[in-house]
Amino acid sequence: MKSKIREANREHAPLERRFLKLFSPVKVFFSSQAMAGIALLISALLAIVMVNTGWQHQYDVLNKLVLAVSLGDWEISHSIHYWINDGLMVLFFFILGLEIKYECLVGALKDLKDATLVIAMAIGGMLLPALIYLMIIWIGGTDAFQGWGVPMATDTAFAIAILTLLGTRAPKAAAIILTGLAIVDDMGAVAVIGLFYTEQIVVSSLLWSGLTLATMFLMNLLGIRVPSLYLIGGVVLWWFILQSGIHATTAGILAALMVPTHPYANKRWFLHKMQYVVKTFRKVDKPNATILESGEQHALAIEAEEIAKSTTTPIIRWGNALRNPVSLIILPLFAFLNAGLLLPTDIPEFKDTVVTLAILFGLVLGKGIGISIFAWLALKTGLARLPEGVHFSHIVGVGFLAGVGFTMSLFISALAFEGHPALIAQAKMGILLGSLIAAIVGTAILLFISRKELALSTAATT
Incomplete structure (x- = not known):
């Protein structure tokens, strides 16, 4: 959290005041939590x-554009799409x-009662979607x-980002629950990627990755x-891990741990x-001199930074150093290179929409029903508790938002669906429509609850 510097304490450049009038609102917007979601959208x-x-042709060319790194006879060459998905996305998984690790040590997953609610919600939000998908695929033949x-x-x-835009219409605890839910959810997704979407294991490379991981653990x-x-x-x-056959993004999770x-x-x-630095800074201070003229004060300011x-x-x-570059550069690049979908000009046949519907x-x-049911069971059995200021209706709203x-x-x-472009296109359509509908339903539920609570509080005061 950055301390706000009062205007009287600022050292302005000649044109800075006018520039800040234009730039400050933009800076506040770009530093907001909602910006990451907006950049993705x-x-x-x-x-x-x-x-x-x-x-479309230019889009496909951009996706297939080759980027090579070479040194002498050694060369590694892949498409931009591959470098983003299997390379830079590792940083996203690293932050994840x-x-x-943070949530398990000191966050929403530290307390057993709070963690139980989040874990129960995440399990319901993983099991029921998978079952519904399999059922529709089976029915569709x-x-x-x-x-x-x-x-x-x-x-x-x-x-x-949606919760942030809702502001006071959603309780702060709802954001904590959603964050914890998403973390456990992502842990499940990583496990699914590692266990079920790995075609062939190269044991020698896996052993080398284990040795590298052990070295990093020893460093810790x-x-x-x-x-x-x-x-x-x-x-390394x-x-x-890339050579072992396991998806390379797993390295991000393991390195972070x-x-x-x-x-x-x-x-x-x-x-x-x-206290010593501040005391010394005051002692050598010359009120009429700038810090540029005082090498000793400048050195003390640098020392304060090193102490911090x-x-x-x-x-x-x-994590803080990487969060903005990942949220505002890497994830939007990933979204741009993967979300390109040719929309149908006529109504497709049912057999061409099964994956989309699933x-x-x-x-x-x-997501909405699975999370709500498992949360209700956890609360009814006494295994979990609702945070203060949160009602079960909020859990339902958060459950549908998790469908994004x-x-x-x-x-x-x-x-x-690697190697099956038609299925990937169906999947993209389902993801875009499903995420949009889930966002609308979740937002509508939370807004309805907020208006109902406001009406009740107004009636109580009158």
């Missing part, structure tokens, strides 16, 4: 518009792994059973907190050192 819409307005993992996923960025135990060493370890781990959670120095040391770094935990600091109903009904499965659903569909 814009990227997806751009891809769909491009494909459906005569630019950091969030999983098609051979696309491998896509059962597609409607199981929740897109955290989109769902949290030894108290090594140098980011570059973990970066090198993560890249990604390479061996090795990130240290302990700071270099404790809070008492931080207080003592910062030594007292913050790598798991939070590294995913749509899985995301909307499977955009990013992870697209990711799993690309793995499930």
